[in-house]
Amino acid sequence: MHVVIVGAGEVGTSIAASLAPDHEVVVIDIDSDRTEDLKYQYDVLTITGDGTASPVQEAADVANSDIFIACTDDDQTNLVACGTAKTFDASFTIARVKSTDYLQTWERDDRAYGVDFMVCTDLLTAENIVRVIGLPAAVDVDPFAGGLVQMAEFEIGDDSPVANQTVMEADRFESLTFVGLFHDGEMTIPRGDTRIEPGDRAVVVGSPESVQEFANDIAPDSTPNQADEVVIVGGSEIGYQTARILEERGLSSRLIEQDPDRARWLAEELPDTVVMQHDATDTEFLTREHVDEADIVVSALDADERNLLVSVLAKRLGVDRVVSVVDSADYVTVFEEIGIDVAINPRTVTAEEITRFTFDSVAENIAVLENDQAEVLELELADGCALVGRPIATLVEEIDAKFVIGAIIRDRRHVTPRGDTVLQPGDSVVALVETSFATELAAMA
Amino acid sequence: MSGRRIRVDWRASAGLTGDVLVYLTVPLSFPLLVALYYGESPLPFLAAIATTLAAGAGLRYLRDPDETLGPREAFLAVAAIWLLVAAVGAVPFLVAGVGTIAHPVNAMFEAMSGLTTTGATVLEDFSLHSQSVLMWRQVIQWLGGLGILILATAILSELGVGGAQLMESETQTRDLNKLTPKISQTARLIWGLYLGLTVLAVAVYLALGLAFDPRMDLYNAIAHAFTSVATAGFSPEPLSVGAFHPAIQWAVIPFMIAGSTSFVLMYFAINGEPMRLVKNDEFHFYLGTLATFAAIVALVLYADPGIEFGAEATVRHALFNVASIVTTTGYASTDFELWAPGAKYVLFMGMFLGGMVGSTTCSIKSLRWLVALKAFKRDLFTAIHPESVRPVRNSGKPVDEETIRDIYSYILLSIVIFFVLTVFIVVDAERAGVGVSEFEAMGAAASTFLNIGPAFGDAGPYGTYASFPMSTRGVMIVLMWIGRIEIIPVLVLFTKAFWTS
Numbered sequence: 001m002h003v004v005i006v007g008a009g010e011v012g013t014s015i016a017a018s019l020a021p022d023h024e025v026v027v028i029d030i031d032s033d034r035t036e037d038l039k040y041q042y043d044v045l046t047i048t049g050d051g052t053a054s055p056v057q058e059a060a061d062v063a064n065s066d067i068f069i070a071c072t073d074d075d076q077t078n079l080v081a082c083g084t085a086k087t088f089d090a091s092f093t094i095a096r097v098k099s100t101d102y103l104q105t106w107e108r109d110d111r112a113y114g115v116d117f118m119v120c121t122d123l124l125t126a127e128n129i130v131r132v133i134g135l136p137a138a139v140d141v142d143p144f145a146g147g148l149v150q151m152a153e154f155e156i157g158d159d160s161p162v163a164n165q166t167v168m169e170a171d172r173f174e175s176l177t178f179v180g181l182f183h184d185g186e187m188t189i190p191r192g193d194t195r196i197e198p199g200d201r202a203v204v205v206g207s208p209e210s211v212q213e214f215a216n217d218i219a220p221d222s223t224p225n226q227a228d229e230v231v232i233v234g235g236s237e238i239g240y241q242t243a244r245i246l247e248e249r250g251l252s253s254r255l256i257e258q259d260p261d262r263a264r265w266l267a268e269e270l271p272d273t274v275v276m277q278h279d280a281t282d283t284e285f286l287t288r289e290h291v292d293e294a295d296i297v298v299s300a301l302d303a304d305e306r307n308l309l310v311s312v313l314a315k316r317l318g319v320d321r322v323v324s325v326v327d328s329a330d331y332v333t334v335f336e337e338i339g340i341d342v343a344i345n346p347r348t349v350t351a352e353e354i355t356r357f358t359f360d361s362v363a364e365n366i367a368v369l370e371n372d373q374a375e376v377l378e379l380e381l382a383d384g385c386a387l388v389g390r391p392i393a394t395l396v397e398e399i400d401a402k403f404v405i406g407a408i409i410r411d412r413r414h415v416t417p418r419g420d421t422v423l424q425p426g427d428s429v430v431a432l433v434e435t436s437f438a439t440e441l442a443a444m445a
Numbered sequence: 446m447s448g449r450r451i452r453v454d455w456r457a458s459a460g461l462t463g464d465v466l467v468y469l470t471v472p473l474s475f476p477l478l479v480a481l482y483y484g485e486s487p488l489p490f491l492a493a494i495a496t497t498l499a500a501g502a503g504l505r506y507l508r509d510p511d512e513t514l515g516p517r518e519a520f521l522a523v524a525a526i527w528l529l530v531a532a533v534g535a536v537p538f539l540v541a542g543v544g545t546i547a548h549p550v551n552a553m554f555e556a557m558s559g560l561t562t563t564g565a566t567v568l569e570d571f572s573l574h575s576q577s578v579l580m581w582r583q584v585i586q587w588l589g590g591l592g593i594l595i596l597a598t599a600i601l602s603e604l605g606v607g608g609a610q611l612m613e614s615e616t617q618t619r620d621l622n623k624l625t626p627k628i629s630q631t632a633r634l635i636w637g638l639y640l641g642l643t644v645l646a647v648a649v650y651l652a653l654g655l656a657f658d659p660r661m662d663l664y665n666a667i668a669h670a671f672t673s674v675a676t677a678g679f680s681p682e683p684l685s686v687g688a689f690h691p692a693i694q695w696a697v698i699p700f701m702i703a704g705s706t707s708f709v710l711m712y713f714a715i716n717g718e719p720m721r722l723v724k725n726d727e728f729h730f731y732l733g734t735l736a737t738f739a740a741i742v743a744l745v746l747y748a749d750p751g752i753e754f755g756a757e758a759t760v761r762h763a764l765f766n767v768a769s770i771v772t773t774t775g776y777a778s779t780d781f782e783l784w785a786p787g788a789k790y791v792l793f794m795g796m797f798l799g800g801m802v803g804s805t806t807c808s809i810k811s812l813r814w815l816v817a818l819k820a821f822k823r824d825l826f827t828a829i830h831p832e833s834v835r836p837v838r839n840s841g842k843p844v845d846e847e848t849i850r851d852i853y854s855y856i857l858l859s860i861v862i863f864f865v866l867t868v869f870i871v872v873d874a875e876r877a878g879v880g881v882s883e884f885e886a887m888g889a890a891a892s893t894f895l896n897i898g899p900a901f902g903d904a905g906p907y908g909t910y911a912s913f914p915m916s917t918r919g920v921m922i923v924l925m926w927i928g929r930i931e932i933i934p935v936l937v938l939f940t941k942a943f944w945t946s
Contacts, residue, residue, distance in 0.1 A: 256832075257834075260834075263834040264834055264836065266834070267834040267835060267836050267843075268836045268843035271838060271841070274830075274833055274835075275833065275834040275835070276830065276832040276833045276834065277832055277833075277834045278832040285832065289830065289832070
């Protein structure tokens with residue numbers, strides 16, 4: 001495929017990195033330092049120039065592109081770039097936007113701005129936060145097959161009932177499959193006798209009910225419900241969207257925002273949320289408002305250092321679970337190392353969403369795990385493809401790569417895959433696969 | 446001396462006032478026809494038409510085509526229209542020259558009370574007056590109701606005066622330089638609804654009159670339809686609606702309530718969006734307070750050993766008179782002056798409520814009370830959580846803080862003016878050697894300033910305001926005028942900034 005990416009920031013770089021091995025990638029950025037860096041890092045063609053300008057797009061051969069991705073930090077630039085690309089008859093344009101206004105406009109009429117698919121960073125991040133809040137102990141949650149199947153990544157604590165058990169022992173749940181295990185950041189494919197150690201991260205795939213059950217089992221007493229207190233710090237777009245989605249689910253939260261005008265706006269837009277206007281790093285205020293007794297604190301301020309401060313403060317006050325937005329992908333590990341439960345990077349979330357479009361049409365959904373070591377794909381199996389007709393155990397032996405099938409959706413119903421299950425044409429499968437093999441696997445479906 | 450220059454395009458206001466006066470000749474011809482039908486002297490109305498035409502033409506002559514109608518000019522025009530229409534409305538009473546209203550102050554009182562849909566009367570002997578003059582009182586109230594509807598739904602919301610901006614209007618334009626297209630568009634819808642309700646009321650009253658009570662003839666049906674939909678309260682009958690069969694009294698109640706319901710919301714309700722009315726917070730509050738007050742009065746009447754109405758009549762009189770006071774109509778189904786003090790005090794309290802914003806109602810209005818109560822409840826919450834930001838919501842929509850402040854100050858201003866007027870009535874009565882008790886003074890002050898009509902004592906439902914000193918009546922004329930057009934349009938005229946800056 002010929003892919004043109006406008007914007008060589010974190011999102012653009014991340015997409016370029018995952019596509020470069022198998023596709024012809026052109027990256028356009030106005031900043032020559034960035035394009036230089038990228039050129040030496042990955043096997044991509046770079047162009048320095050304004051990605052919205054026709055001559056630049058002509059040079060990138062947008063006319064023959066299969067996918068055009070505009071993912072700079074600026075909404076208008078991305079929309080104009082897509083509009084320009086459409087004048088060259090670009091076959092599929094993807095725009096990254098921050099503002100939900102543009103998303104709403106596009107949802108009203110999907111011809112708007114010449115954008116074929118719009119990815120709203122802040123909304124995606126907020127949805128991600130809400131999913132993580134929804135599953136205690138989960139560090140990442142993604143829905144597949146229209147919500148029939150969920151993938152979740154859990155951190156196994158010292159006191160978790162499954163710690164020091166083998167996968168066989170831990171696998172007590174109907175329709176749930178252990179698909180991956182990260183030990184010290186290294187991925188292993190779990191087998192029956194693999195031991196789950198405290199501090200590991202386990203990736204499971206299964207029906208939402210079974211994932212919920214598993215979550216309750218490994219971390220009892222922490223499933224959020226009406227009685228739970230969620231405090232969101234920072235009324236950024238992400239903070240606002242998080243509160244809004246929580247309201248939609250009937251959970252009311254408290255939102256702390258320092259700017260009076262923004263606080264007023266938030267309070268008007270969020271009738272079921274208690275909005276407070278104060279500096280969230282004031283410990284005296286946090287104690288007075290009993291934020292220390294909150295079950296979950298979401299830190300969604302604009303600057304990473306402030307998020308770090310608030311998260312550490314919340315942890316020190318004794319908050320059970322702290323979820324923080326981290327703007328710079330490099331800091332995600334820093335956050336998690338100092339004990340913040342979940343660090344969510346909006347750019348990773350965005351890159352994940354955009355990348356799923358690059359797996360031709362068979363890969364319908366994708367989740368990227370642990371710094372792109374592995375991906376979870378949803379594949380629809382075509383008639384006569386390489387994967388159908390044989391039991392899964394045979395497939396695993398034949399294919400020399402790390403991959404696990406976590407769930408099968410057959411006739412809109414969930415089937416739990418086991419060694420002797422035979423895949424059929426028309427099945428949708430949710431599989432975990434190491435990143436380097438992802439494209440190849442997608443091609444086999 | 447450029448600082449002294451008048452910055453109001455008063456000629457534009459004068460032109461608009463002139464237009465209104467010229468159009469006033471059309472409704473003036475209705476009592477003229479009544480006079481001709483009953484073979485009475487048409488002179489009072491011919492004189493009134495001549496005066497109105499002359500005044501209207503004179504004002505139109507002042508118009509300067511270069512001057513535009515902005516917010517200030519609108520304030521001036523509104524105040525002038527209500528004053529001048531009342532003045533020409535008094536002409537037929539003066540020309541007819543019979544009874545108490547032959548006196549200029551009384552004539553002006555009666556006309557102003559009519560135009561402001563107050564319903565306070567200085568008539569003593571109804572039998573002295575011709576059918577056509579009595580009908581003129583009804584017509585002037587119907588016009589007052591129509592005028593206030595247009596003012597409330599189109600003009601005040603544009604000018605952003607106390608609470609009216611909260612009204613759920615069809616479009617929320619804020620372009621102050623283009624008052625006219627907005628007025629004509631909104632006005633047309635509201636006129637239609639008002640007219641429709643009036644015709645319906647005539648039909649219902651007439652039908653019930655044919656069935657139960659021959660006194661409710663076409664004349665009375667029209668006369669009462671005019672003043673019930675306008676929540677105004679004049680009646681050609683000395684006993685008000687109490688003169689008619691109970692079935693007719695029951696039928697008047699829904700029309701008073703409808704007249705006090707937001708016409709904009711009723712318009713939506715008729716046009717397939719009933720939920721906007723049914724789910725409106727103010728509508729709930731309005732009906733809720735009305736029902737509560739009626740229930741309390743019914744209980745007091747039931748417990749009163751001196752009153753023996755029977756069950757149906759107790760409920761009817763309680764509901765009718767509470768609805769009459771709360772909607773600011775001012776009819777009476779019985780002489781509530783004879784009721785126990787408990788019931789009278791509840792009625793007195795009800796005077797301050799009023800119906801919904803955007804209707805023909807007067808008084809403080811339920812929306813202002815509702816928002817004030819919600820704001821107070823919010824303040825209790827923020828007292829505990831000082832950092833919390835809590836917008837006050839009305840029907841789900843946030844109310845901005847400036848509006849809340851306007852509403853607080855309007856309520857305060859109303860109560861202060863009421864208090865000052867009460868004291869004035871008591872002092873003035875003492876000066877003139879007329880016996881007026883404090884409660885009667887309070888009742889009369891609230892009833893005139895809040896445009897309700899009847900009060901207590903001599904000014905009771907079957908009484909007259911003629912027993913107050915002439916000076917008191919003069920002040921009441923001014924306060925009915927101020928109270929009807931929501932205080933601010935008149936008060937701003939007395940500020941220096943209005944004229945010069």
